[in-house]
Amino acid sequence: MKQRAQEELIYINKTAKIPYKWRTGEVWGEFFRELKENGIIYANECPTCGRQFCLPKAVCTRDHTVCTDRSKWIPVGPKGTVVSYFMAEQSFLLPTTGEMLKIPFAVGIILLDGATVIMQHQLEETDESKIKIFMRVEAVIRPKAERKGNIFDIVHFKTITE
Amino acid sequence: MEAVKKEPVIFEGFIIMPYKYSVGSMASKFFIKIRDSKVISGAKCPKCGFVNVPPRSVCPKCFSKVEELIDLSGKGTLETFTIVNYESSVQAIKPPYAIGVIKLDGADTGMTHFIGDVDAKSIKSGMKLEPVFKDKREATIFDIEYFRPVK
Amino acid sequence: MANRVAIVGIGQTTHSGRRPYVNDGELIYDAVTKALEDAGLTINDMEAVMAGNMDFFEGHHLNDAMLNLYSGAAGRPGFKMNTGGTVGTMTAIQGWYHIASGLYDICLVIGWEKHDEGLVTPAISTITDPAVDRHFLVGAIGGLATVSVAYMQRSGCKLEHAAMVRANSSQAAHRNPNAHMREIYSVEDVMSARMVMYPLNLLMCCPTSLGATAMVLASESKAKKICKKPVWMKDHVTVHVEYGGAQFGIGEKRWTSHMEAGAKLFKRNHITKPMVETQVFEMYDPFAFAIPMWLEDFLVCEPNEGWKLVEKGALKLEGEYPVSPSGGVLCTNSIGDSAILRIAEAALQVRGDGGEHQVTREVKQALASGFGGSYWSDLLLLSKTMD
Numbered sequence: 001m002k003q004r005a006q007e008e009l010i011y012i013n014k015t016a017k018i019p020y021k022w023r024t025g026e027v028w029g030e031f032f033r034e035l036k037e038n039g040i041i042y043a044n045e046c047p048t049c050g051r052q053f054c055l056p057k058a059v060c061t062r063d064h065t066v067c068t069d070r071s072k073w074i075p076v077g078p079k080g081t082v083v084s085y086f087m088a089e090q091s092f093l094l095p096t097t098g099e100m101l102k103i104p105f106a107v108g109i110i111l112l113d114g115a116t117v118i119m120q121h122q123l124e125e126t127d128e129s130k131i132k133i134f135m136r137v138e139a140v141i142r143p144k145a146e147r148k149g150n151i152f153d154i155v156h157f158k159t160i161t162e
Numbered sequence: 163m164e165a166v167k168k169e170p171v172i173f174e175g176f177i178i179m180p181y182k183y184s185v186g187s188m189a190s191k192f193f194i195k196i197r198d199s200k201v202i203s204g205a206k207c208p209k210c211g212f213v214n215v216p217p218r219s220v221c222p223k224c225f226s227k228v229e230e231l232i233d234l235s236g237k238g239t240l241e242t243f244t245i246v247n248y249e250s251s252v253q254a255i256k257p258p259y260a261i262g263v264i265k266l267d268g269a270d271t272g273m274t275h276f277i278g279d280v281d282a283k284s285i286k287s288g289m290k291l292e293p294v295f296k297d298k299r300e301a302t303i304f305d306i307e308y309f310r311p312v313k
Numbered sequence: 314m315a316n317r318v319a320i321v322g323i324g325q326t327t328h329s330g331r332r333p334y335v336n337d338g339e340l341i342y343d344a345v346t347k348a349l350e351d352a353g354l355t356i357n358d359m360e361a362v363m364a365g366n367m368d369f370f371e372g373h374h375l376n377d378a379m380l381n382l383y384s385g386a387a388g389r390p391g392f393k394m395n396t397g398g399t400v401g402t403m404t405a406i407q408g409w410y411h412i413a414s415g416l417y418d419i420c421l422v423i424g425w426e427k428h429d430e431g432l433v434t435p436a437i438s439t440i441t442d443p444a445v446d447r448h449f450l451v452g453a454i455g456g457l458a459t460v461s462v463a464y465m466q467r468s469g470c471k472l473e474h475a476a477m478v479r480a481n482s483s484q485a486a487h488r489n490p491n492a493h494m495r496e497i498y499s500v501e502d503v504m505s506a507r508m509v510m511y512p513l514n515l516l517m518c519c520p521t522s523l524g525a526t527a528m529v530l531a532s533e534s535k536a537k538k539i540c541k542k543p544v545w546m547k548d549h550v551t552v553h554v555e556y557g558g559a560q561f562g563i564g565e566k567r568w569t570s571h572m573e574a575g576a577k578l579f580k581r582n583h584i585t586k587p588m589v590e591t592q593v594f595e596m597y598d599p600f601a602f603a604i605p606m607w608l609e610d611f612l613v614c615e616p617n618e619g620w621k622l623v624e625k626g627a628l629k630l631e632g633e634y635p636v637s638p639s640g641g642v643l644c645t646n647s648i649g650d651s652a653i654l655r656i657a658e659a660a661l662q663v664r665g666d667g668g669e670h671q672v673t674r675e676v677k678q679a680l681a682s683g684f685g686g687s688y689w690s691d692l693l694l695l696s697k698t699m700d
Contacts, residue, residue, distance in 0.1 A: 007187065007334070008194060009184065009185075009190045010185045010189065010190040010193045010194070010301050010302075011184055011333070012302070013180070013181070013182050013183075014180070014372065015178065015181070016177065016180075016372060018177045018178075020175055020176065021172050021173075021174050022173045022174075022442075023172055024171045024172070024173055024444045032171045033171070055445060084459040084460070084462050085459060086451075086454070086456075086458035086462070086510045086511065087458075088451050088454075088509070088510045089508050089511070090507075090510070092432075092434045092435060092438075092451055093432055093434070093435045094435065094438070094448075095176070095178055095179055095435035095436070096176060096177070096438075096443060096447055096448070097178070101451060105451070107459075109459050120445075120449040120450075133463070133466045149171055150171070150173060150444065151444060151445045151448065152448075173443055173444040177439055179369075179372070179431060179432060179435055179436060180431075180432065182430055182431075183336075183372060183430050184332070184334075184335070184429070184430060186333075186334060186336030186338075187335065189336060218338065218382060218383075219342070220338065220339075220342050220382055220383050
């Protein structure tokens with residue numbers, strides 16, 4: 001084993017940095033447009049099973065029904081219930097930007113009022129002892145001038161008492 | 163039925179990921195020989211004698227384990243080539259450049275590398291080539307700067 | 314009707330955290346030569362090769378092509394599996410399909426991963442959509458932490474039970490010379506580990522390991538000639554769930570991919586008492602809450618009973634129903650390899666070749682599972698006899 005320790009080994013150190021332009025599609029295009037222009041969070045409803053998806057889906061995964069009918073879109077939230085959560089206390093590399101995650105970072109699995117399918121977003125609360133299942137939260141939406149038409153137009157979800 | 167407006171949103175980002183590939187014990191010796199002695203070596207199969215370059219520790223012919231490295235002269239014959247004019251962010255050097263498959267004397271496989279010191283129009287399959295090494299070497303395949311026609 | 318398929322050769326490398334003397338090809342070759350030796354066959358006897366590994370985790374895309382010299386896949390038909398945690402089980406199942414179809418008699422199936430070469434968490438994060446979920450997932454741990462919180466909430470399981478699971482797994486791994494993390498931890502050691510993502514602390518999450526496992530599968534006619542102790546791949550079920558909404562079964566009506574898999578497998582094989590009719594379960598357990606929670610989800614035990622079985626000591630190596638007696642994924646996780654290793658370890662138990670980590674009961678039937686972040690579950694039933 002000692003001989004092994006003196007053996008020189010070669011490594012190839014590389015950082016892959018591949019640029020992407022992801023098209024979100026028509027359905028999310030509409031969702032982000034409504035969020036940016038009107039500050040409203042929308043869900044869409046599947047005409048077959050009746051589930052309300054937030055974020056909206058183009059096709060219902062259960063029964064394959066196409067869900068692009070605009071008349072079946074309903075505003076949901078901005079209040080909701082935390083169904084589960086996690087809190088990161090260790091930082092990781094975020095591959096989309098190359099930056100390290102700012103910790104502590106809490107994410108809630110949130111059921112917005114009016115929706116039947118959950119969404120994930122950052123929670124404002126970072127004291128783990130204060131995050132409880134079934135606690136009520138409300139989306140904090142950026143002022144219109146700052147909105148860009150992406151998921152960060154919702155800053156995070158703040159805890160509310162009800 | 164009122165359809166959603168056809169104006170998708172574009173989200174820009176990257177996939178950024180650092181890697182550290184271990185070449186392994188045998189390949190390390192190959193790169194170290196190039197760096198320290200300017201010698202290109204091949205892996206010789208103990209069972210069937212097949213020599214592969216760059217060295218791989220499994221014989222492509224008979225699936226035996228290969229552990230022996232033999233020194234080669236570095237000279238070889240150009241099997242095939244192309245001239246690259248297309249630019250991409252993943253290239254090692256800026257185009258235009260010539261790249262070819264070179265069968266080193268004593269090897270049973272070809273290896274890929276750049277071809278330099280020659281006019282693009284004069285490159286022909288069958289040319290005899292020799293390696294040109296960089297002065298500053300770091301135990302990578304780029305310690306060989308390119309292969310040039312033997313004078 | 315499908316033809317019967319048996320496992321006739323098993324080979325695995327040792328698993329570790331770093332192994333720079335060996336490149337990924339050499340790692341595969343090590344497992345392949347061991348499996349061929351165990352079966353008493355050569356690479357020339359293999360009619361098809363299935364290769365399983367996660368693209369991108371080592372910085373390669375479609376690396377089965379780059380490594381087909383080492384796997385023996387060059388010049389042979391086969392498939393590449395690339396399905397997250399279920400890579401290993403799907404690779405074995407692919408081999409099964411090839412033989413069960415009657416078109417092939419002998420296949421080689423290989424799973425591997427070399428995590429010391431890349432960062433897993435950012436790589437796993439890329440399984441989500443880039444516009445929304447990728448910012449909130451943070452690798453596999455995020456999703457697993459949320460289901461753990463939900464489990465504690467609904468069943469009464471406490472952090473101490475997860476700590477007991479980890480302590481038991483460390484005892485099992487200590488007896489497995491091929492496992493990665495073999496140090497023995499007490500419940501107190503586990504409880505005091507650094508918190509990563511509530512409720513999962515460092516020891517309650519699986520490590521990132523490297524290693525490879527290969528198996529030789531054969532049809533009924535060949536298996537009996539090749540091997541004295543063939544292990545029959547009696548049945549398997551693969552279930553996928555939708556991305557997003559039904560995330561690991563959170564919400565009022567829980568119906569997860571695990572539940573669907575368990576229900577189908579037990580019904581088809583007329584198993585009404587899984588803990589009696591199977592004697593060991595090599596479960597894909599990437600976090601400490603997996604053993605109690607997923608034992609319930611696979612319908613092996615009643616809801617909310619999983620953590621009580623942990624408390625009673627029923628699920629450890631010497632217990633009435635050992636779960637992951639090899640130490641499981643909790644002690645060794647090389648993703649492309651982890652699920653195939655569950656089948657290999659379950660098969661070793663059926664053969665009685667588990668060495669120091671062989672369970673005390675005679676194993677006639679064993680369960681093995683795979684789970685993937687690409688939202689699916691595999692559940693396999695292995696048997697000593699054909700029927």
